Structures are given as structure tokens and as C-alpha cells.
Amino acid sequence: MRHQSVWAPAEDRPAFSTLQQDLEVDVAVVGGGLVGMTTALLAQSAGIGTVALIEAGRLGRGTTEKTTGKVTSQHGLTYAQLIDRHGPEAARMYADANQAGMELVAALTRDCRIDCDLTRAPSLAYTRDPARRRELEEEVDAARSLGLPATLTETSALPFDIEAAVRFDHQLHLHPGRYAAGLAAALLRTGTGVFENTRVSEIDEQRDGTVLIRTPQANVRAGAAVVATLLPINTIGGYFAKTRPTRSFGLAARLRHPAPQEMALSVDSPGRSTRPWPDRGPRGLVVVGGGHETGTGQDTRHLFEELEQWTRTTFDVEEIEYRWSGQDYTTPDQVPYIGRSPMSDRILVATGFRKWGLSNGSAAALILTDLLAGRDNAWLPVFDATRIGDAKAVAKLVKDNLKVGADLAGGHLARLLPHHSHHLEPGQGALIDVDGDPVGAYRDPGGTLHAVTPTCTHMGCRLAWNPAETSWDCACHGSRFDPDGRILNGPAVEPLPTVDTDGD
DSSP states (O other): OBSSOTTOOOTTSOOOOOOOSOEEEEEEEEOOSHHHHHHHHHHHHTTOSOEEEEOSSSTTOSGGGGSOOEEOSOOSSOHHHHHHHHOHHHHHHHHHHHHHHHHHHHHHHHHTTOOSOOEEEEEEEEESOGGGHHHHHHHHHHHHHTTOOEEEESOOSSSSOOSEEEEEEEEEEOOHHHHHHHHHHHHHHHTOEEEOSOOOOEEEEOTTSOEEEEOSSOEEEEEEEEEOSSSOSTTGGGGGGTOEEEEEEEEEEEESSOOOOSEEEEOSSSOEEEEEOGGGGGGEEEEEEEEEETTOOOOHHHHHHHHHHHHHHHSOEEEEEEEEEEEEEEOTTSSOEEEEOTTOSSEEEEEOOTTOHHHHHHHHHHHHHHHHTTOOOTTHHHHBTTOOOOHHHHHHHHHHHHHHHHHHHHOSGGGOBSSOGGGOOTTEEEEEEETTEEEEEEEOTTSOEEEEOOBOTTTOOBEEEETTTTEEEETTTOOEEOTTOOEEESSOOSOOOBOOOTTO
16 A cells, blocks of 8 residues: 555656746745646736746645545535525625636636546535435525535445435536646746745735745745745734634545445545546545544544545455545634735735645635736635634634643653653554653654754744654644654644764
8 A cells, every 4th residue: 555645746746946046926825735826827927917926845735645635626515504694695606616726727728638537427425314305305405505416315335325415507626636737737837936946934015015034045036926835924914813723534445346436525524535646547545534623632543544444345355555634724613715815915815625635725826816807706705714603713713822831831751752762663653751842752663762842933832743654743733744853734734853972
């Protein structure tokens, strides 16, 4: 089994150089995932001016390649709740935006001639619990009132009976890695300035009406900046305190029989999401589940094992070929933040997609492009990035931030191993005591010890060892680091300091 995403981008995708000298542009986009690439491409095509796209690693190698590859306006049981919390007008904005985001993906695939296995298919949100049937009927009524292609069904291609399912027709799935590679190739053709392996450390609005973007090698001065880094880096807009980080696991399996060709999502617990995997013909299947908050210290290996066990007991599995994980952020009112950052005219953001980033993120690119061009956007009010939210959202913000405060104050002592690093087995990671100080230590399968200071460089929260992914994870705001302290996920922009353990 390969421990990597099944959607790893194509090897023949274009490569771009590192930013080496100062640059002035009209628009700078920070973050080269789906949102950043799509926004840069649309802005360039709209003739807004010169555009630069800056990515800390390689284009499309972050969350974009770790999704399910579903592109759908069906986001679980969403629309009845949206109408109840935000009203029918706001719910319609959300629905229209995500339908448009889905169709934008189809249009770009066609117009840019991207070979990414784009396929139309129905999407199902199902329950096996008779007590939840009424909830699904209400979701169908809500979705249909907003103009969405929803129906109620009692049948599916899944290998078990269901009580009912909300079905959306004419949805999409694709190979997100190949789609990202196609967007990168399109950017190359347009002449957009693209810079890879260039980590942005600061983004500041200047008194002269520009935005200064700092990197270790050079700076970029822009008329406007779009921050599309999953969660805005550092403390931009305070979004680190307005969202919660979550992770999920994925598997790609080859079955002994044809896999269901519809996309499906269980609304029961534990949640399971499935879709076809065309690379293995009719017998390929992708399964996603095991959702949990980042850095909580639970045994993540057990979540992987549970997902694999469910897959093997539900389907006739010949082989599980890939396993991976991905991260996203949720907002307290379940709607992404898209638009101008608070108290800023020139810094735009998009975050909090709740694991529906292929449609929400594409809709975000449409909204952001309108803002950059000085145009009104009909969907902006529901996504307004400066909103505080309703009373329910505020209460959740308070609860989440009290939890973060407790984590900041809690320290590491209760989780220290009472023994020396010599007792770490190959493949084991833990907090150990070195001369009275907590050290994050991991002994790799070859026996080499890797040791770091286990305090997040973002805001000083303690880190937890994630054994399934061999990483140090922050429960406060979702930053993650590899055993040598290199950044895997922001909002942190500085690596962890390494620790000398005297040859251990």
C-alpha cells in the first residue's frame, strides 16, 4: 500500500522557478492550490493587470490533491439548515454559487483541454436510520425550493440497503491532481508570473495603498493580494480564531466486482464517503472517512484502521493501493469566509470550505475575481469575510477559543514520557524529557532520532504526535510539521527548531 494521495499530480506538469528578485504587480495571489490557481487564471483572463502566483511548495500539492475529487453542490444535509439559520435568500446565494463553481470546473476543463477524467454522476447523501428519514425529506424540499436538482430515493448502487437518500443529479467527479496540472499548464500559456518553492512570511497593507508580500528571497509589491493558503497565514483577519481545523483519511481500493458509479455520502456516524476511481476501470473505488479535529492526540492509526476495516467488510476488496489524509477548516456558521479581510481594502481571503473546496473554492475564485475587477457579486453577502455571525456562531467561537486558551496554558508536562529517548522504538514518536525540557522526538525505521521543540511557531501552542502521519500537529489552529520541523500545513510560516540530543 502506498502512503500517498491517489491524486498525486501528473509528472509532466510544468515546473516554475523560485522568486529571486523583487517584483511589482497589480495582483498577487498567495497559495497555489485550486483557489489560487483558478483566481490567478480568471484575473489574468479578465485583463485586470499583471498577476503573480506564489506557492510555498509545488502547485496543487496541498489540500487540492488530497480531496475526494467530488465537485458537487450537495454538501451533506446543508440547505435546510442554511434556510433555518440564514434565511432563504442567503441559502439561495450559497446554492447558486456552488452550482456556478461546479460548472466553472466543467468549463475550464473543456476550454483549457484538461484531461482529468471529468465525469457527470449523481451524488447521494443517505441514511440507514429510519428515524432520520424525515430529515432527508426536509432537505429535499429545501434544496428544490432553491432550484437545486434534488430528489428523494430509496435505492442506491451501494452493497447494502438504505432507508433513504437525497439525490442530486448531474454532479461531477474528477482527478484533482490532473485538474491542478491542467490549470498550471493554462497559467503557463497565459504568461502569468508563477513562483514555486517560495514561502511567504508576511503580508501587510501599506500606507501608500499597496500590499507588501515578503519572502526569504525577495518581496512582491501588489495593488491587491489574494490569500488562498487554506487558512490565511500568521494572524491575517483573525481567521485562525474563527475556524477549526479538521482532518480526514482516504483509501483507494481495487474491488473484485464493479464499484458503485454514483457518489455517496453517509449522513450517519461514522461518516463515509465513496466515489468511483476510474484509473482502475469499473472496479476502482475511493473511500474517505475518519474525520477528526487536528492535533487532538488521539490514535490516528486507529482511525485509518477503522476506515480500512469498513471498506473491507462493506465491499469485496482485492487490494487497497493508496492511503492518505487531508485537512480543511470549518467556520462556526458552516459557510466559508470569502472576500475582503476585516479592516482591509486590498487583502482578499478565501477559507473555511468544510471539505467542499472544489465547488466552494471555484465559487470563491469567481467572487474574488469580481472584487479585483471592481464588479458587484450577487453571492458575496452570504460569504462576507468580515461577518461575525449569528448568536449560535458567536457561542461556538467562544467555546472553541476557550479550548484553544486551555491548550496554550496546559503545557506539555502531563504528556511527557517518563523515560529517555533510548526507549523510543523505531517508528515511535513521543514527547520526552531532556534535562527538564519537553522535546518532540521520533525514531525513524532506520533508527535515527529526530528531535524538535514541540511548540507551534504560529502562536506557541503545544503540539501532539500524529502516529499515522508521522507529524507534529497543532490542535489550536492546525499547523503541522514533519519530524525535522519542516512545515506541512500553515498558518505557521516558520519551521520548528531542531534539538541536539547528544547523539541519541
